[in-house]
Amino acid sequence: MGFINAIPGAVAQGLIWGLFAIGLYISYKILDIADLTVDGSICTGACVLAALMSRGVNVYLCILIAFLAGAAAGAVTGLFHTAMGIPPILSGILTQLILWSVNLKILGKANVSISSRKYPVLLSSIDNLGAIIVSAVFCALIIVGLFLFFYTEIGLTLKSTGDNEAMSRAQGVNVSFNKVLGLAISNGIIAVSGALLAQYQGFADINMGRGAIVIGLAAIIIGLSVSLKIKPNFVVSLIGVVGGGIVYYLVYSFVIFLGLDTDLLKMLSAIVVAIFLALPYLKAKYFNKAKAKDKPAVAKNQAGGEENA
Amino acid sequence: MLKITNLHKTFMPGTINEKKALNGLSLTINEGDFVTVIGGNGAGKSTLLNAISGVWKPDEGTIEIDGVDVTNMPEHKRAAFLGRVFQDPMKGTAPDMEIAENLSIADRRGTKRRFRWGCTKADREKYKKLLASLELGLEDRLSSKVGLLSGGQRQAVTLLMATIRKPKILLLDEHTAALDPKTAAKVLEITDKIVNENRLTTLMITHNMRDAISHGNRLIMLHEGRVIIDVAGEEKSRLTVEDLLEMFNKASGDHFSSDRAILS
Known part of the structure; x- marks a missing residue:
């Protein structure tokens, strides 16, 4: 009984982390870069939202600003890599550390509450069904947006940059710009997932997002193991990745239900x-x-x- | 069309592995020339093509394409003037993307890429016709991932990509060296066809002296980073492999034996 009651919450969190995994998919799968910025940028999204909402800013505007903040963080990583020649993994680690200080400054303290009783949040853990619908809508909108984007002239060159850099340069593609752009989009989406997560759990915390990349990778691996067998195309892959996030959280809830030490x-x-x-x-x-x-x-x-x- | 003046490039200068790859190379190529380039290992053939493509900047000298000084222009900007096919068939195409998508990326080389559909229906029709001209049966596989094609097919697609927007210069870097003889012959045949139909100014590196003689209207041989033999027109069409070897011995003052195996 206990586990069945936990299912809606697991699905809601799975969808939010599915959105995170979509962002990670862009750097990890499309650009072929293991971007560690994400551990910081999910927290940035949460911090921006909490800091702004607690000052009475409109929730949609908060999410938009969270996206831009995450995108800026991704662009910094991209510039570390492309303009300064730092290997991508190190670039991400550097930005992640920068973000820890930045996030603390944004939030003002280690923890800010945005309880659904006091603030007009879009979703919260009190209403899991509503949370599922809202996060599913966000996932759907972003999947559609990415689908359209990756079939534009610019989007195709972003794919080719990750697939074959020498070929892209020979075809006149500015691969440095594309990497910065791709990392910006990726971390922007991740910050949005952080903004949703902060609303869902009712607070933003400076330690959110530690090890997030591992959850995202798990979602991608689980999702692609199924979706590539069904149909190996872009949209199905992204839907699979979201599904992977849900499966991850269902398993997660189940092992907690079994009484596993959460530490x-x-x-x-x-x-x-x-x-x-x-x-x-x-x-x-x-x-x-x-x-x-x-x-x-x-x-x-x-x-x-x-x-x- | 292409004017190279006194080009120098030294790799790893000041180290025990110092290698003078280009040593005051000068070369002028006229519009419509199909130049074959031969030379032993380390003669500077690929270095020359990389210098023209802008893979790195030369230490000294200038490169002009159609009157534009491109010496300091980044690789992706220079690509607007160039069509390139590499020795490695894997290098010229994106394996995880469709054939049509690869072609559409090449089809927009040198244009400003925007947020508009990257591969339209009209594009696909156009690519279908172009692929049909290769006679490899690829016209029915527009949506196939390039990674599923053979090395020869990939090289043929890369050739199409290099020439889909008429380049000012087509650079072929031993593009048949990694293929089996039969496929290599087929790809060379396609090369000749495309170059002749579009009257492309072409620079083709080859390890094969017979190919160098039987293709193009001009032949140059590089040695130690410089052009040591340059024959064109009538004189080139009468060349034999033996002539070339003799010319090499005379021009370089060196004996060919060490390079013979590689060049023949």
């Missing part, structure tokens, strides 16, 4: 993600050998397919 949850999440990230490598190393001798062509195709996944 261990982050470690367990990380281990599960590590295993899934290692799977393609382990498979190729230990299981593909025999097949490769029998049918080299098939084995090659499978390897290519996994790369695309």
